Amino acid sequence: MLAMALTKGRLEKLTVKLLEQSGYGIEPLKNKGRALVFHDTQKPLDYFLVKAPDCVTYVRHGVADIGVVGKDTLLESEDEYFELMDLGIGKCRFILASRPDHNVLTKMGHIKIATKYPHVATAYFKQKGLDVEIIKLEGSVELAAVLGLCDAIVDITETGNTLKENGLIIYDTVCDISARIIVNKASFRLKRAEIDALLADLRQAVKEEGIC
Ligand code: PRP
Numbered sequence: 001m002l003a004m005a006l007t008k009g010r011l012e013k014l015t016v017k018l019l020e021q022s023g024y025g026i027e028p029l030k031n032k033g034r035a036l037v038f039h040d041t042q043k044p045l046d047y048f049l050v051k052a053p054d055c056v057t058y059v060r061h062g063v064a065d066i067g068v069v070g071k072d073t074l075l076e077s078e079d080e081y082f083e084l085m086d087l088g089i090g091k092c093r094f095i096l097a098s099r100p101d102h103n104v105l106t107k108m109g110h111i112k113i114a115t116k117y118p119h120v121a122t123a124y125f126k127q128k129g130l131d132v133e134i135i136k137l138e139g140s141v142e143l144a145a146v147l148g149l150c151d152a153i154v155d156i157t158e159t160g161n162t163l164k165e166n167g168l169i170i171y172d173t174v175c176d177i178s179a180r181i182i183v184n185k186a187s188f189r190l191k192r193a194e195i196d197a198l199l200a201d202l203r204q205a206v207k208e209e210g211i212c
Helices: 010-021 052-059 071-076 118-127 143-148 159-164 184-192 193-211
Strands: 002-006 037-039 045-050 067-068 082-086 093-097 112-115 131-135 154-157 169-177 179-183
Touching: 002 010, 002 052, 010 067, 045 052, 045 112, 045 159, 052 067, 052 071, 052 179, 067 071, 071 112, 071 118, 071 169, 071 179, 082 193, 093 118, 093 131, 093 143, 112 118, 118 131, 118 154, 143 154, 154 169, 179 184, 179 193, 184 193
Parallel strands: 002 045, 002 067, 112 131, 112 154
Antiparallel strands: 037 045, 067 179, 082 179, 093 154, 093 169
16 A cells, blocks of 8 residues: 655646556545545555645655655755656746846845745855845745845746746746655655556656656
């Protein structure tokens, strides 16, 4: 029996679709109501839906053997797990953005960066040789650049619509992001055959879809 933590929200639909294409019995996940744990109707597998950072926590503690979570969350996490597969879904990127004529990469003096991802932002500017002040926000990060709380933002963009609609432009790409499979370290030893079988099924579905 395996337990799988799925990230709810944007990744949820894509993950459920991929599991369905892999032959898994995910009907309970499609008609979920307010339930929190779902039993696969075809395989010895339980699913539960959680917020992205919690997905990593459940996997680290071994309550979930496997997790599906974005690379953005993994880059911020200091938890221990094995990252075993790029599912190629939920593709987006980390960017540096600001108002027009506000390129902080060429600015002198104190630089304020707003972000939900302080680790990612700090590592990015360190690699650029720039010392910046990080302002941690919980959401709608673009607003901070619009209202002047910061000089620029490090955030995720997918379609680019939020940036565009708020008059912001991209100055640099920090890195690409997609959904990953993570596995609890002990589970990988103790349930290796089941985990390998699940990974093989997902790999096949990813290949057939031409995702990667
Ligand atoms: C993310 C990100 C941007 C937006 C970008 O926020 O932080 O705000 O999506 O998407 P786009 O390029 O397709 O417009 P999310 O919707 O996850 O929530 P948040 O605003 O609460 O951070």
